[in-house]
Each structure stands twice: as structure tokens, then as C-alpha cells.
Amino acid sequence: MVGSRKLPKFLRAILPGVFLFGTFVGTCVAPGPGPEPPANEREPRAECYIRGRLGFWQRRLQLQDWTISIVMSHRGDLRDGTLGNIRWDVDKKKAVIRVLDAAEYNTSFDSMVRDMEFTVVHELIHLELASLPRSEASRSDEEHAVNRLADALLLAERRD
Numbered sequence: 001m002v003g004s005r006k007l008p009k010f011l012r013a014i015l016p017g018v019f020l021f022g023t024f025v026g027t028c029v030a031p032g033p034g035p036e037p038p039a040n041e042r043e044p045r046a047e048c049y050i051r052g053r054l055g056f057w058q059r060r061l062q063l064q065d066w067t068i069s070i071v072m073s074h075r076g077d078l079r080d081g082t083l084g085n086i087r088w089d090v091d092k093k094k095a096v097i098r099v100l101d102a103a104e105y106n107t108s109f110d111s112m113v114r115d116m117e118f119t120v121v122h123e124l125i126h127l128e129l130a131s132l133p134r135s136e137a138s139r140s141d142e143e144h145a146v147n148r149l150a151d152a153l154l155l156a157e158r159r160d
Contacts, residue, residue, distance in 0.1 A: 036109050046102040046109070047072055050116045054097070061124050066093045070120070073098040084119035086126055097123045122150040
């Protein structure tokens, strides 16, 4: 019976890396938040995880008609006090979300990827609201509302 046999030692050693980087299927298959990975795996695992979550949230928010990419960014590339941003082109239906790079975090892996996921959801909500009128006067109110909506969506998703 195949299921009851142990894998050879060399396969057990390489399979986590194979599945982590998606060698067999050509896509990223990163595990979700969990045990703290070794320092050299934090950045690639976080990036892989957050790209997967982008696809999930893009479908959940019905933004599949948009081409959305993520750029991992250093703190100096973002506005002071922010962890990300989004730029979009409504006519081309393209957007780029910048997310604070994993190298910039001094927290646990789980905390870091949850924060990154919050940033992605937050920025996707801004994209959803892109057609509404905006002004500098309404910016603070919009940020507050977007934060509350992102919190609610993530809380509901984690309860499911």
C-alpha cells in the first residue's frame, strides 16, 4: 500500500522546497501562517503567501476583471507612516499594490503575513471605491472607513 510507506530520506528533504516554490505546478504553493520559518525563508514564503491571498481577495471582492500585481517595497519607497499603497489605471483596469517588504518587519511570521494581508485587502477596497469622488478633505474619513471594512472582511474570513 503506497500510503503507508515512508518516502526515501532524500525525497523527504527536498519535498518541502519543491512544494513551497511550486516546481511541479509552476505556481506558488506557500503554506499559510503557522510555525516560524527559518530566517532565509521568511521573505520568499511571505511573498508567495501574499500573492496567493491577493488572488483570493480579488475573487472575493469581484475584481477579477482587473490585472493586479504586488510589488514588495522597502519603507523608504512608501509614504511615511504607511505599509502600502495602490496605483490604478481605470481605463486599462490595471493596478499595482505596494506592500512593505518582509525584510522590513521585526515581528513573527504569522503577525507579518497577517499585516501584509490586511494591507492588500485595504488597498483592494480603495480600488473598489475608485469611482467615487475624492478630495483631500474626505481622505481621513475614507481611510477610517477602509480600515474598518478591511478589519470586518478579514475577521469574517478567519471565522469561516
